[in-house]
Amino acid sequence: MATMCNDCFEIDKRKYKYGRWCKHCGGELVQIDELWLPIVSLLNQKGYYTSFCCSGHASDDFSSPYISFIGSCELPNLPKGFELEKYDDSPYFQFCIRHPYIENKSEFDAHIEILNATVNLLDWVRNLPTVKNKLPHESVLSCGTTN
Ligand SMILES: [Zn+2]
Numbered sequence: 001m002a003t004m005c006n007d008c009f010e011i012d013k014r015k016y017k018y019g020r021w022c023k024h025c026g027g028e029l030v031q032i033d034e035l036w037l038p039i040v041s042l043l044n045q046k047g048y049y050t051s052f053c054c055s056g057h058a059s060d061d062f063s064s065p066y067i068s069f070i071g072s073c074e075l076p077n078l079p080k081g082f083e084l085e086k087y088d089d090s091p092y093f094q095f096c097i098r099h100p101y102i103e104n105k106s107e108f109d110a111h112i113e114i115l116n117a118t119v120n121l122l123d124w125v126r127n128l129p130t131v132k133n134k135l136p137h138e139s140v141l142s143c144g145t146t147n
Contacts, residue, residue: 058111079124
């Protein structure tokens with residue numbers, strides 16, 4: 001799995017290894033599904049901070065491609081074929097965009113669906129405006145309980 005810096009959101013082409021840090025800023029490297037790495041990196045660089053994602057995997061019986069977001073950032077629109085799910089109880093999973101479940105499909109058909117979803121996501125992210133949301137840790141603090 002490929003890696004991205006969790007602080008500057010640069011893609012790091014080295015393989016993930018525990019204890020390895022970002023070459024640019026010394027930040028923590030996190031693992032992202034390779035197919036969506038450019039999407040997730042660009043989303044975060046544009047101010048839409050993500051917490052988890054899964055691109056879906058054609059060899060799995062069941063896939064649920066999604067990207068979840070931290071804090072209070074708002075999306076001006078949704079990528080084609082994705083739906084918005086909202087959650088209130090976790091600052092790390094405030095809401096997510098989810099593709100319909102991919103199941104009971106041949107590996108080939110599942111792969112096509114994942115690739116189509118990926119193209120839609122790429123188109124969407126490239127056209128999203130850059131926003132000035134709070135940094136992830138600030139968002140998390142502002143959403144977290146204080147007791
Ligand atoms: Zn970095």
